Amino acid sequence: MTATEFNEMLINNSDFLQxxxxxxxxxxxxxxDLIQETMYRALANREKYQTGTNIKAWLYTIMRNIFINNYRRNKKFSKVSSDVPQDYYMFQTSKVAHNDGMINAGIREIKGVINKLPDIFRLSFELHYLGYKYQEIADTLQEPLGTIKSRIHFARKILSGQLSR
Structure with missing residues (x-):
């Protein structure tokens, strides 16, 4: 088979590769890119093609092998990008100084307001704040579920009114 005949056969059978x-x-x-690499390898290895065999199967095998090799190569050598956002180094938490004074003052103020709540609201609210579910609080206090929900709601309203921030 001449080079011209082989090239024509490649061109005629390359549509299925897409x-x-x-x-x-x-x-x-x-x-x-994969199609281009497949066509290049097919042209470079023209002498390995056996006349009369299925050209589509041959091209498909070349394409599949290229894809598998590229996949393995990319998996083995993962690409590392050096595109670091400009703000990354500026906002690293390991280099930020923390001032817990304001936070502690705020927590003391909140705890003081919670302790001033009427007992009926405070107990329900504290249990909810600790992570108990409404039904668990209702079972513990032996109260209806709706009553517990309304007590917690009113406790939140009182707290939001008394806390200025």
Whole structure:
């Protein structure tokens, strides 16, 4: 088989490569690159093609092997980007000084307001604040579920009214 005949056969049978390449890569640009590499390897290894065999199967095998080799290469040597956002180093928490004074003052103020709540609201609210579910609080205090929900709601309203921040 002459080089011209082989080239014509490649061109005539290369149309089926596009959908196969897209199904392998899931990206149209990578699929184009894969097709181009397949055609290059087919031309470079023209002497390995046996006349009379299925050219589509031969091209498909070349494409599949290229894809698998590229996948393994990319998995082994994952690409590392040096594109670091400008703010990354500026806002690293390991270099930030913390001032817990304001936080502690705020917590003391909140605890003081919670302790001044009427007992009927305070107990329900504290249990809810500790993470108990409404039904668990109702079972513990032996009260109806709706009563517990309304007590917690009123406790929140009182707290939000008494806390200025």
């Amino acid at each position: 959908p196969v390449a897209v199904s392998l890569t899931h990206d149209s640009e990578e699929a184009k």
